[in-house]
Amino acid sequence: MAEAADRNGAAERIGYITRVQSFSACHRLHSIHLSDEENKKVYGKCNNPNGHGHNYKGSLMIDHVTGMVMNLTDLKRCIEEVIMDPLDHKNLDKDVPYFASVVSTTENLAVYIWDNMVKVLPPNLLYEVKIHETDKNIVVYRGE
Numbered sequence: 001m002a003e004a005a006d007r008n009g010a011a012e013r014i015g016y017i018t019r020v021q022s023f024s025a026c027h028r029l030h031s032i033h034l035s036d037e038e039n040k041k042v043y044g045k046c047n048n049p050n051g052h053g054h055n056y057k058g059s060l061m062i063d064h065v066t067g068m069v070m071n072l073t074d075l076k077r078c079i080e081e082v083i084m085d086p087l088d089h090k091n092l093d094k095d096v097p098y099f100a101s102v103v104s105t106t107e108n109l110a111v112y113i114w115d116n117m118v119k120v121l122p123p124n125l126l127y128e129v130k131i132h133e134t135d136k137n138i139v140v141y142r143g144e
């Protein structure tokens with residue numbers, strides 16, 4: 001847990017905040033840098049030309065190193081802008097310019113969300129982006 005000093009210099013303990021957001025999208029795992037044959041070999045069923053869908057669950061964890069508590073209503077607005085508007089009910093590969101050249105794996109989706117969240121959140125607040133692609137496939141990204 002992060003600690004911050006209060007007005008009298010005493011350390012107070014502050015938890016991390018997580019906000020969860022579900023969104024639905026379809027995609028196809030396909031690299032423009034590989035041949036059709038190589039793509040099929042690497043990505044298997046996920047290279048199906050007509051794509052497939054997921055009910056993703058994203059969670060954003062906010063750190064309190066600064067001692068600043070972010071209003072969850074503000075966080076919700078940021079999530080609308082970064083996750084819901086561009087990704088929900090979209091074809092990731094065709095509707096999101098970033099994925100025209102980047103394969104829409106969950107790892108890359110987590111990086112995309114991180115990079116765009118840090119643009120709209122107060123500095124140094126974002127701690128972790130976690131994406132559940134399925135119940136079993138989960139990716140965590142902490143900006144490394």
Ligand SMILES: Nc1nc2c(c(=O)[nH]1)N=C([C@H](O)[C@H](O)COP(=O)(O)OP(=O)(O)OP(=O)(O)O)CN2
Pocket residue numbers: 029046052104105106107133134135136137
């Ligand atoms: N490293 C990665 N590998 C895979 C990714 C990914 O994002 N990163 N994604 C996929 C597919 O998109 C695919 O949709 C995953 O589906 P599936 O394997 O069917 O999912 P489950 O493991 O949850 O399904 P079960 O069949 O129930 O085990 C593939 N690889």
Ligand SMILES: [Zn+2]
Pocket residue numbers: 027046052053054
């Ligand atoms: Zn998939």
